[in-house]
Amino acid sequence: MSSYQLSGYTGLTLNQLQVLYSKYLVPTLKDKAKSTTIASAVALLLGYLAFKKIQEPPHEIRHLPHISYFTMLRSILQGEPTSSLSKRLVIPIISCPENNGLYARINGLGWTVHVASPEANKKMLMRTDIFPKSDPLPGTDGTLASRFLRGPNVLLLNGASWKTQRKLMNPAFHQSIPVNMFGGLVQRLFSVMENETGPINVTNLMMRWTLDVIGQAGFDFDFHATDEPENEWVQVYNSISKGMGKPLWFFFPVLDRKFLWLFPERRKSHKSLDRFLEMLDGVIVKKRKALKENKRNPSMKDNEKDLLTLMLEGSQTGGAALTDRELQSNLCIFFFAGHDTTANALSFIIYFFAKYPKIQQRAREEAHKILGDAPQDVIPTVEETKDMTYINMVIKETLRIKGPVTAIPARRAAEDTELEGVFIPKGTLLTSDIYNMHHNPKIWNDPETFDPERFKAGGEADMLASSGMPWMPFGGGSRLCIGMNFSLAEQRVMISMLLRKYTWRLPEDSIHKDELRTNNIGIMSAKILDIIFEKIY
Numbered sequence: 001m002s003s004y005q006l007s008g009y010t011g012l013t014l015n016q017l018q019v020l021y022s023k024y025l026v027p028t029l030k031d032k033a034k035s036t037t038i039a040s041a042v043a044l045l046l047g048y049l050a051f052k053k054i055q056e057p058p059h060e061i062r063h064l065p066h067i068s069y070f071t072m073l074r075s076i077l078q079g080e081p082t083s084s085l086s087k088r089l090v091i092p093i094i095s096c097p098e099n100n101g102l103y104a105r106i107n108g109l110g111w112t113v114h115v116a117s118p119e120a121n122k123k124m125l126m127r128t129d130i131f132p133k134s135d136p137l138p139g140t141d142g143t144l145a146s147r148f149l150r151g152p153n154v155l156l157l158n159g160a161s162w163k164t165q166r167k168l169m170n171p172a173f174h175q176s177i178p179v180n181m182f183g184g185l186v187q188r189l190f191s192v193m194e195n196e197t198g199p200i201n202v203t204n205l206m207m208r209w210t211l212d213v214i215g216q217a218g219f220d221f222d223f224h225a226t227d228e229p230e231n232e233w234v235q236v237y238n239s240i241s242k243g244m245g246k247p248l249w250f251f252f253p254v255l256d257r258k259f260l261w262l263f264p265e266r267r268k269s270h271k272s273l274d275r276f277l278e279m280l281d282g283v284i285v286k287k288r289k290a291l292k293e294n295k296r297n298p299s300m301k302d303n304e305k306d307l308l309t310l311m312l313e314g315s316q317t318g319g320a321a322l323t324d325r326e327l328q329s330n331l332c333i334f335f336f337a338g339h340d341t342t343a344n345a346l347s348f349i350i351y352f353f354a355k356y357p358k359i360q361q362r363a364r365e366e367a368h369k370i371l372g373d374a375p376q377d378v379i380p381t382v383e384e385t386k387d388m389t390y391i392n393m394v395i396k397e398t399l400r401i402k403g404p405v406t407a408i409p410a411r412r413a414a415e416d417t418e419l420e421g422v423f424i425p426k427g428t429l430l431t432s433d434i435y436n437m438h439h440n441p442k443i444w445n446d447p448e449t450f451d452p453e454r455f456k457a458g459g460e461a462d463m464l465a466s467s468g469m470p471w472m473p474f475g476g477g478s479r480l481c482i483g484m485n486f487s488l489a490e491q492r493v494m495i496s497m498l499l500r501k502y503t504w505r506l507p508e509d510s511i512h513k514d515e516l517r518t519n520n521i522g523i524m525s526a527k528i529l530d531i532i533f534e535k536i537y
């Protein structure tokens, strides 16, 4: 607090004001009563200045419309859903005729400029030199989240080291569309669903299913989370993932480093992470050895190989290579970036199909047309997933209206610059506000309506594309999500197979009857989404 610059109000720092007050003012007051009155007045003034200082953005970005600190704080403490915050506070700002899609609000890292304009997002995401990524967890070395996320990986690096890694990984992600693996895991899911009676908690089931997918696709490891949710490795992973999501440790990182002895549960999470990292090390060493000894499976198609194998094979032919530490850190990132995101996207699609039975039926007809309507499971080929035009439109509209990533990790302006004619001083934190751009009535017609037709060829989305980046659930520019095609294929396989096997609906007493209710810290997820499934075959 004492280091706050109050130059916007007084030109003095709080420290200087305190020194003036205690050194010069108080000693001159002989009368005690007078002294108390003035002391109270000065204390009040200091309090007011400090309050104003927190309440408003720093003066460098005070020219932007903003949501005040305490309004945001109240919203966070009340657990206000993203959709409500958007309708209540953000859309009224950015839908004003004179607003250009930029506003400021407080985030985990501090005051941040939210960019909700297609043009400004395009500029920001294309100019990675001016808008590099900012460290999302400064000063948190040794904490659980930092140990898991803050290694030398493609999500967090900047500049030349990021470019080198991305170049090494692009071919692996380009090749990896393991439809047979996805399909085999959907069949595993079906056998679990067979044994369920009554509504199924889809939020939980999708989290388990995508964990199996990322384990197998990432490094050929089977968690068996779908069919054995209590098994050892699922517990290990859940202990890390749940541990990272708890806000207490984010706000008080020192507890996570120096006071672990007070928290047995937290110590367990750290031990789980030790085991998980050791397991990854072991897998990397084994894979390298197998590759050296040329122990390949000749019948395995390239698109079905796991990402670790593809990255190692790529480095054998391409010269540069990732170190073991870089591979380990990136595998962690594939879990972080690719697990909850796709799980929640799938839950949301299943919800919208349940809410709109006609859309569900039309999508099923497309699945029948492409995969046939014989009463048996059919795993689509890569080509067949590309023919799923209508299913793809539903996936895209779901990602518009409820994209799991509501805002990208923060950038920090490396120099004085501008966006949409608005001055952005060096050092400013910025983010692409995906959710609010997708819900801005100045950009999308009737944005609260779920309408896959927006994404038909030549439809609204195509018309908007020339304006910059109006639809960006996977980010954009050179840092576009590297797992986008992987995730879209994963969704198409799962959804087309599910549509052929089941019809589904919301229970009468569903908490989501009127509107999808979501949790709002981090990745957006549905609150327990129970769905009633009925078998077709």
Ligand code: HEM
Pocket: 154, 155, 156, 166, 333, 334, 337, 338, 339, 341, 342, 345, 403, 404, 405, 408, 409, 472, 473, 474, 475, 476, 478, 479, 480, 481, 482, 483, 484, 486, 487
């Ligand atoms: C519905 C699913 C997904 C969504 C909505 C999503 C969203 C995003 C977004 C918005 C970004 C951009 C972040 C930024 O600009 O800072 C991103 C980056 C990234 N995503 Fe995804 N993602 C999904 C699935 C996946 C999957 C399945 C993987 C991996 C298997 C993955 C791996 C990554 C990585 C490594 C990056 C960093 C890329 C870079 O900075 O070069 N994502 N994702």
